[in-house]
Amino acid sequence: MTGAQGQLAFTDEAGRDTTLREYGLDPSLDSPLLPNAAVAGALQNLVRLATELCGVPFGVVNIISADSQHQIGAWGVDRRICSREDSMCAKVFHSRERTVVPDARQDERFTDNPFVTGDIGAVRFYASIPLETESGFVPGTLCVFSEEPRDLTPDQLRILDVLAKQVVELLELQHRTTQLDRAYAELKESNAKLASFAGRVSHDLRIPLTTILGYVELVEDDPLIQSAGSAAKYLERIGASGQRMLAMLEDVLSYSRVGGGIHPAYTRLSDVAWDVARDLGIDHRGILEMEDAAVYADPGQLRTMLQNLLSNAMNYRRPDRDLRIRVSGVSNYHGATVFVADNGKGIAPDDRAKVLEPLVRLRRPGDGAGTGLGLATCSSIAKAHGGELTLSETPGGGTTVIVSFPAGS
Missing domain, CATH: 3.30.450.40 (GAF domain)
Structure with missing residues (x-):
């Protein structure tokens, strides 16, 4: 030998x-x-x-x-x-x-x-x-x-x-x-640990958030605030955003407890997108264009996905032109496809697969802060629904995110 x-x-x-x-x-x-x-x-x-x-x-x-x-x-x-x-x-x-x-x-x-x-x-x-x-x-x-x-x-x-x-x-x-x-056994163990972690984090975040909402309610009842229209409007918006954040924490905790289970229902795309736009402060600036569609998806997960996509559009805008975002959808008996198109910096074809991985950022000059989890989270949400997320170029420049959702049973 x-x-x-x-x-x-x-x-x-x-x-x-x-x-x-x-x-x-x-x-x-x-x-x-x-x-x-x-x-x-x-x-x-x-x-x-x-x-x-x-x-x-x-x-x-x-x-x-x-x-x-x-x-x-x-x-x-x-x-x-x-x-x-x-x-x-x-x-x-x-x-x-x-x-x-x-x-x-x-x-x-x-x-x-x-x-x-x-x-x-x-x-x-x-x-x-x-x-x-x-x-x-x-x-x-x-x-x-x-x-x-x-x-x-x-x-x-x-x-x-x-x-x-x-x-x-x-x-x-x-x-x-x-x-x-x-x-699979390791994933089950990891999910159990994640559920425990999510429970602790949710508890730790809910306490200060509940305190903030309590103070907002007290201030809203103040006669001086009630007489100042703009201040009352801002407090109302803070309160609404805080309540949605509190609901999102509950959704995260529920999501972790069922091991990543989702609860899809037919949801109006425009309702969720406008809620997200209001939280991000872009609902009255002529930035967002909306075309409605019925999407069979978990409402909380759909909201998380749109929040990440709209935040990305704002974070990676081009400095030489006003930001424009178009959210639209097409639905039929096969399911629904959601499009989120912006006119920002765009993503080169060679980088599109890479940015869907967790903790990956392109780190281009002028880019805003971020963790590199946004698109990865959106891709995971699509897969959890049995769908898929892909990236393409917006005509004229920018990024179009395309997310498919199967039809409900």
Whole structure:
């Protein structure tokens, strides 16, 4: 064995059982390793096909752990576990090459093996193909055998190679499924922590906000304020914005408690957009143009999305022209598409995918302050509804955000 091959084999052995667990195959089990039901059924069919095409009665898929051989698929024999020391495949699988033995009694590697001598079996013909993954890991073999000496034709050997590759694909499918299961478990744990955090933050923010609203109510009742029309108007706006912020805190807390659940309902786009515009102070400046549509979405989430998009339009305006924002929508039996178009600085095509990632900012000269979470939040809201957010250029310059929402059931 060359130095490189020896090093790779050593690396395999050092973390073999750990790597097998990543494939959803736990060598510590007392019974033969079992992949998920769908993979197990497909493995059984592949092993059967291998035996029939090779004209032999027995076939197995062997997974070789640090000290054992586990048969996870078998045809003609019952699945079993044996020690790695007794395994025929364990003696040859690290070569990463096909092994074909017409009569194992005549091969010095196997003459005293219990599967040949009669202590466990009476194997004569034996052929195995190492199962090598793209990463170079060899979890085991596809093996066919019989109790009579024989050989395989070149066509049968090619077919066996192809079937071994199919076994590897099934093991990779099991690997990806295991990774997804692990990621899902971690996500559930993360969501639980997020719910706890959101609860604490919501509580900490509601107390000073409630105090501010209480003072606003006291001041509004003052006769001097009531006689000053403009001051009363400003206080009314502060109170309305504060109440909406308080409602938003409740929505955030509710959202976190249900693990990111949404509660969609048919909502008028214009109602939500004008509320946001009033909070941002752009409702009476000729900045916003509105075209209404019915959107099947969670009202609180839709409001959060529009608030982020309108804030971005204000933050990234061009200094050489007055800001203009157009909010519009189109709805039909497929669902609704919301458009938020501005005439600001725009986003270059090469940057459009990047700015949808969390905490990514372009940091261009003259840009306002921001965290880089606005567009990422909007994209997440769209995905939570089963929709999608994309970016394009506004004719004449600027950014148009396009958000799709599926129709309600």
